[in-house]
Amino acid sequence: MWELEKHGKEGILVKGSNYLNLLTDAQNMVLDKTGTITKGNFEVSKIILSTEIEEKELLEVAAIAESMSNHPIAKSIEKRASIQIDTDLIKDYNEIAGYGIKVKYNEDEIIVGNSKLLENEGIKYYSCNEIGTVIYVAKNKKYLGAIVIEDIIKEDSKIAIQQFKNNGIKDIYMLTGDNSLIAENVAKKVGIEKIYSNLLPEQKVEKMQEIKGKKEIVIAIGDGVNDSPVLALSDIGVSIGNTGSDLAIETSDIVIMDGKLSSFNKLIEIAKRTKKIVKQNIYFAIGIKVIVLILGAVGISTMWEAVFADVGVTVLTVLNCLRIFKNKKL
Numbered sequence: 001m002w003e004l005e006k007h008g009k010e011g012i013l014v015k016g017s018n019y020l021n022l023l024t025d026a027q028n029m030v031l032d033k034t035g036t037i038t039k040g041n042f043e044v045s046k047i048i049l050s051t052e053i054e055e056k057e058l059l060e061v062a063a064i065a066e067s068m069s070n071h072p073i074a075k076s077i078e079k080r081a082s083i084q085i086d087t088d089l090i091k092d093y094n095e096i097a098g099y100g101i102k103v104k105y106n107e108d109e110i111i112v113g114n115s116k117l118l119e120n121e122g123i124k125y126y127s128c129n130e131i132g133t134v135i136y137v138a139k140n141k142k143y144l145g146a147i148v149i150e151d152i153i154k155e156d157s158k159i160a161i162q163q164f165k166n167n168g169i170k171d172i173y174m175l176t177g178d179n180s181l182i183a184e185n186v187a188k189k190v191g192i193e194k195i196y197s198n199l200l201p202e203q204k205v206e207k208m209q210e211i212k213g214k215k216e217i218v219i220a221i222g223d224g225v226n227d228s229p230v231l232a233l234s235d236i237g238v239s240i241g242n243t244g245s246d247l248a249i250e251t252s253d254i255v256i257m258d259g260k261l262s263s264f265n266k267l268i269e270i271a272k273r274t275k276k277i278v279k280q281n282i283y284f285a286i287g288i289k290v291i292v293l294i295l296g297a298v299g300i301s302t303m304w305e306a307v308f309a310d311v312g313v314t315v316l317t318v319l320n321c322l323r324i325f326k327n328k329k330l
């Protein structure tokens, strides 16, 4: 088991030095939106009522359905509704990844999720064009209204994505299950051009396979909510932040504990610097030894020079390695 309390001083857990080596050659990055580029702390920004029902009641119906979910959307609706729910009364709980939730409560069937879910269930609803993630609510096949929630982009996402590009990541993709309006809005704000929205978890996997088809190294960063298979499929799977599920931590190769994308840049820089120093050491050690060997063969170098070529070079390469720890910039 990975002991997460013992992560390094940069707050990053790396499950093997081979990933550091791979990082230095990676040219592609796949990012999840909710919880990765954005905070995943949704706030309810608007409530739209479609029948004779009060806001409080609509929120309650939604909160009942969401009460057993760990999705950031669920947490925000529960927070806003702020009611105690008797989860013993919940039956047939069905969380449909990428769609929403279907549940029975006191013989009532509640459906809470996106437009695709309502269409699948054959429920008529009024499409809502508000900017935000729109969660539709229905009870006993009757549409009650919608809750619009908004997420906030993490403060460092834009800078981090610019730095990824500077660090040699050629193609950055955003994969999200959210609608295209939100996806494009977020991507534009943080500087991502390649956007895939409205994806179900299995479609995220298909996109990932497509990107891997380029036969280049692909990093995938996600919070683990509906994207663990994508992390598992990538060359370097990275789980991020506090919302990260145990499954994501288990399937990923690197864990960013502080939830910041910019922390991952520090890791790329450490990896690049480490590789540079290792290469310097190899060339230096071999170079000196070859020179002394040749000089020895033609009778120019002495015994002491040969000793230096062996022990001295070892000491110098170790000292060179120590520079990795001394870099104040990182």
Ligand code: ADP
Pocket: 032, 033, 034, 035, 066, 069, 071, 073, 074, 096, 097, 098, 099, 100, 101, 112, 113, 114, 133, 134, 135, 175, 176, 177, 178, 179, 199, 201, 225, 226
């Ligand atoms: P992302 O790819 O942005 O991280 P997800 O794949 O987790 O998003 O979710 C995609 C969409 O599925 C959400 O935007 C929402 O419309 C719907 N959804 C997922 N889980 C829930 C839930 N618990 N309640 C309501 N809607 C949900």
Ligand code: MG
Pocket: 032, 033, 034, 035, 036, 223, 224, 225, 226, 227
């Ligand atoms: Mg997510």
